[in-house]
Amino acid sequence: MGIFSKTCEYAMRAVFFIAHRTANGGRVGIKEIATGINSPEHFLAKILQDLGRRNIIKSAKGPNGGFFMDDVTLKRRLSEVVEAVDGNGLFTGCGLGLDYCSETDPCPLHNEFKAIRERIHQMLENTTIEEFNEDLNLGVTRLKK
């Protein structure tokens, strides 16, 4: 496994995809998203339902419905997506799995882990969803395969 759960990977890719696809208005359906990010459709649907409830993305039912982003959700940071799906264990937990990561009673790798955790957190914190549309537009980066 990678750093994040599969669920979280799908969530991040989907959020990028939706933002990119609806930046200039309109909505995008679950089928197109699933195809576009290479994920199982119904499983992704569950994930997006959850992100919708948490106001990280927007959705509308019925004809011309689909998922989209508004001014508020476009400003969301990737750290909010990760926390919503995987929780904050990655940012706060001990790398060796001790019950509590402690400054006064640290594990042998505490300082190293702490630095890495902070780096990951900062990367996700500094990344708002809308920032990546440009790259995706230019075809510099991808969300599939």
Added chain:
Amino acid sequence: MGIFSKTCEYAMRAVFFIAHRTANGGRVGIKEIATGINSPEHFLAKILQDLGRRNIIKSAKGPNGGFFMDDVTLKRRLSEVVEAVDGNGLFTGCGLGLDYCSETDPCPLHNEFKAIRERIHQMLENTTIEEFNEDLNLGVTRLKK
């Protein structure tokens, strides 16, 4: 979940424990290790069997038997433990879960992920098992709770 699987966390804590406990000769039994690192005994046994087969730790059956480290295994790096248990996906895989992490066809966060991955890898690469006995001896760090 944290960065590593539970199995991997137990493996790392156990290896530190064994190294610390047998640095001056002797062996240590599975019960004492499990208690010492706060892990389920029989599950840990499986993990240690595997690490033994991979020559990351040593073991001996029978009276006065147990787990221990020799000159070779003490020089093992933590990265070898992690790779043995969790594979190298953490060091090579795409953070967004794309099938291949690619320099020419990267995901939106490729550069950031790459830097973080390298940092994790270096930390584990630069950490030989024997280096931590001192801290554990002094009670500066811990492996339990």
Added chain:
DNA sequence: AACATAAAAGAGTTTATTGTCTTTTATTGC
């Protein structure tokens, strides 16, 4: 109002991870 569309919700199955228990094999000391 009737119909079509598309997400939401519900109810599963499958697979992987984590954890437990029992039996076997190897080694030591008597």
Added chain:
DNA sequence: GCAATAAAAGACAATAAACTCTTTTATGTT
């Protein structure tokens, strides 16, 4: 050789993660 010890191995059991399928609800169109 025999008994005691301790890891190795095998066979499960429980839980969580990942994935699938079906039904319901909301909304727009005619």
